[in-house]
Amino acid sequence: MDVGDLSPVEQTALLTEYARAVDARLPEPLLGDPLAERTVAQLDFDFTTLGVTPSVRSLVALRAKMLDEKIATFVAAHPDAVVVDIGAGLNSVLFRIAPPPTVDWYSVDLPAVIALREKVLPTHDRSRSVAASLTEPQWTNSIPADRPTLVLADGLFAFLTEPVVIAILRRITEHFGSGVVVFNDYGPVSRLNRIMGKLATRGANSPHSQWDFPGFKDAHHPESWAPRLRLLAEASVMQRPEAAAFPPALRLAGRLSRWVPAIARKARVLQYGF
Numbered sequence: 001m002d003v004g005d006l007s008p009v010e011q012t013a014l015l016t017e018y019a020r021a022v023d024a025r026l027p028e029p030l031l032g033d034p035l036a037e038r039t040v041a042q043l044d045f046d047f048t049t050l051g052v053t054p055s056v057r058s059l060v061a062l063r064a065k066m067l068d069e070k071i072a073t074f075v076a077a078h079p080d081a082v083v084v085d086i087g088a089g090l091n092s093v094l095f096r097i098a099p100p101p102t103v104d105w106y107s108v109d110l111p112a113v114i115a116l117r118e119k120v121l122p123t124h125d126r127s128r129s130v131a132a133s134l135t136e137p138q139w140t141n142s143i144p145a146d147r148p149t150l151v152l153a154d155g156l157f158a159f160l161t162e163p164v165v166i167a168i169l170r171r172i173t174e175h176f177g178s179g180v181v182v183f184n185d186y187g188p189v190s191r192l193n194r195i196m197g198k199l200a201t202r203g204a205n206s207p208h209s210q211w212d213f214p215g216f217k218d219a220h221h222p223e224s225w226a227p228r229l230r231l232l233a234e235a236s237v238m239q240r241p242e243a244a245a246f247p248p249a250l251r252l253a254g255r256l257s258r259w260v261p262a263i264a265r266k267a268r269v270l271q272y273g274f
């Protein structure tokens, strides 16, 4: 199947899904999502142009596992929950979690990505798509506001500017009565980091050229952006026991991260309540 006419930022959805597909093929996957493999197998696209190195694959797969754990805990505690996956891409997280049938699941992304998602993923009774830009406040309009809500953003914020990320977090806390937001994060990303990333991956169809978010060091910082947000948890992908299976250089970085917090921050999962 042709992926259609995707803009560079929309194409980043192919990268994360491909990383999870490659992980699923390993004898001992970190995440193990067979639907990811099924999804990329349907697409007529040269995935080797995306620059998915073994390190990228490992980080994407393990952070997905950590985010999945947060979602599974939330829906177990709140069987009437609404889960909202913003910048959902082709992620098959709904099928990995297999929530109780009382949970409603919304996947929000740009129209071209939602159209592709609906073609390649199986249907599900409680799944709804929202084809909208998160830069427009109306993206929440069709989503119920009065139930415990988990908002997931895996791989999204890096591609948005700080004012847009702030506006999204404010929109979440204004629209939904109560819940949590969970997302992956890279700590502070300087202009120099972004330029180096672009140069290092020149020629590859790399997401670095789409990077827009300067990030932040202190995980409490987003509390100042949306008054109801409260930091609940900060964990580093580098410090999970599964990091023992990382490729050698990344494994070394994982060990160093115990002494160098800046390394730990480069791959973290953050959770906020509201």
Ligand SMILES: C[S@@+](CC[C@H](N)C(=O)[O-])C[C@H]1O[C@@H](n2cnc3c(N)ncnc32)[C@H](O)[C@@H]1O
Residues within 6 Å of the ligand: 009, 010, 011, 012, 013, 014, 016, 017, 086, 087, 088, 089, 090, 091, 108, 109, 110, 113, 132, 133, 134, 135, 153, 154, 155, 156, 159
């Ligand atoms: C790196 S992908 C991650 C996709 C998915 N969460 C995953 O884990 O595979 C980033 C996603 O954010 C979406 N995105 C970027 N800007 C957006 C916007 N303004 N509104 C909605 N979605 C957006 C892209 O289309 C893409 O699907």
